[in-house]
Amino acid sequence: MxxxxxxxxxxxxxxxxxxxxxxxxxxxxxxxxxxxxGLHPSYDMPSYNLRGKRALVITTSHDTLGETGKATGVFGSEMTVPYYAFWDAGLDVDIASIKGGEIPVEPFSMGWPLATPEDKRFKKDNEAMNKLKNSIPISQVDPSEYDVYYMAGGWGAAYDLAQSPELADLITKANANNKVLGSVCHGALGLVSARSEDGSPLIAGRKVTGVTNRQIKQLGIEVTPKHPETEMRKAGAKFESKTATIEMLATHVVVDGNIVTGQNQNSGYETSHRILEIIDNQISQ
CATH class of the missing domain: 1.20.5 (Single alpha-helices involved in coiled-coils or other helix-helix interfaces)
Structure with missing residues (x-):
C-alpha cells in the first residue's frame, strides 16, 4: 500500500x-x-532628426462595443507604435481624443500575448500615460499647431471618428494648411467626413487603405456602425488593401500626397515611417 x-x-x-x-x-x-x-512584423525604422516638429495622435473616446456591453477603445499598438516613432524622431507628441480626458483602450490589445515593445514601453512611461489619462479634446485642437495629424484605430473608432463634426472640421482645416494626415485601421474613419477646399469629400479620388470588410467579418465585429472600407468607398476613395488567409496578418500602406494610411495594426510601423519621410523631405526642400 x-x-x-x-x-x-x-x-x-x-x-x-x-x-x-x-x-x-x-x-x-x-x-x-x-x-x-505575421502579427506585428519586424520593421527596420530609419533614423530621423525632426526636432522642432510636432505630431498629434488622435483616438476614439468610445468605450463600449455596441449592445454587447463589452469594453472597447483604441487598439494599443495603433497608438503606441506611431507615438514612439514620432517621439524618437525628435517630434513633440501630444494625444487627443474626441471628448478629451481618459482614453479607453481595447482591454486585450496592450497585454499578453499581443503587446508590442512599444506597448510595454508606453505603460512604463509616466509622461505618455499622463497624456493617455488627460487627452486633449478635439474641439480644443488648433489645425495649424501640428505638422502631423495621425488617427489611431481600434473598434471604438467605429463609433465616433466619422461621426464627429469637430474632427471633420479639424482634418478639413489641417489639410487646407498642408499638414500631413495619417491613419491606421479604423483610424481611417477620421478622414471620411473631412472635405477638400472645393467642398468635395477629402478622400474622393485619393488612394487610401484601412481595415477591410473581410477582417471585420473574420473578427466578428460587424456590430460596429462604421466600416472603413465601406465608408471610404462611399466617399469616392480608391481603396487598396492586401489580403491573407487570416486577414489581420496582412499589411499595406498607401501614400497619396499628404495622406498616409495603413491597413491594420500590422501597418503602424511603415505608416509612421512614411509620415516621417514626408516631413523630412519637406525640410530638405
Missing part, C-alpha cells in the same frame, strides 16, 4: 510539473509564435 501511495504521489508531482512547464512554455512562446506567423 505504501509503495502504491508513493507512486501515486510521484505521478501527481510529475503531472503538476508538466502542467507548470506547459504553462511557462505557452506564456513565453505564444507571443513569439504570433510574431512568427
Amino acid at each position: 505504501s509503495t502504491t501511495r508513493n507512486l501515486k504521489m510521484v505521478w501527481w508531482k510529475v503531472v503538476l510539473i508538466g502542467i507548470s512547464l506547459t504553462g511557462i512554455i505557452l506564456w513565453l512562446g505564444l507571443p513569439r509564435l504570433l510574431h512568427a506567423i
Whole structure:
C-alpha cells in the first residue's frame, strides 16, 4: 500500500510539473509564435532628426462595443507604435481624443500575448500615460499647431471618428494648411467626413487603405456602425488593401500626397515611417 501511495504521489508531482512547464512554455512562446506567423512584423525604422516638429495622435473616446456591453477603445499598438516613432524622431507628441480626458483602450490589445515593445514601453512611461489619462479634446485642437495629424484605430473608432463634426472640421482645416494626415485601421474613419477646399469629400479620388470588410467579418465585429472600407468607398476613395488567409496578418500602406494610411495594426510601423519621410523631405526642400 505504501509503495502504491508513493507512486501515486510521484505521478501527481510529475503531472503538476508538466502542467507548470506547459504553462511557462505557452506564456513565453505564444507571443513569439504570433510574431512568427505575421502579427506585428519586424520593421527596420530609419533614423530621423525632426526636432522642432510636432505630431498629434488622435483616438476614439468610445468605450463600449455596441449592445454587447463589452469594453472597447483604441487598439494599443495603433497608438503606441506611431507615438514612439514620432517621439524618437525628435517630434513633440501630444494625444487627443474626441471628448478629451481618459482614453479607453481595447482591454486585450496592450497585454499578453499581443503587446508590442512599444506597448510595454508606453505603460512604463509616466509622461505618455499622463497624456493617455488627460487627452486633449478635439474641439480644443488648433489645425495649424501640428505638422502631423495621425488617427489611431481600434473598434471604438467605429463609433465616433466619422461621426464627429469637430474632427471633420479639424482634418478639413489641417489639410487646407498642408499638414500631413495619417491613419491606421479604423483610424481611417477620421478622414471620411473631412472635405477638400472645393467642398468635395477629402478622400474622393485619393488612394487610401484601412481595415477591410473581410477582417471585420473574420473578427466578428460587424456590430460596429462604421466600416472603413465601406465608408471610404462611399466617399469616392480608391481603396487598396492586401489580403491573407487570416486577414489581420496582412499589411499595406498607401501614400497619396499628404495622406498616409495603413491597413491594420500590422501597418503602424511603415505608416509612421512614411509620415516621417514626408516631413523630412519637406525640410530638405
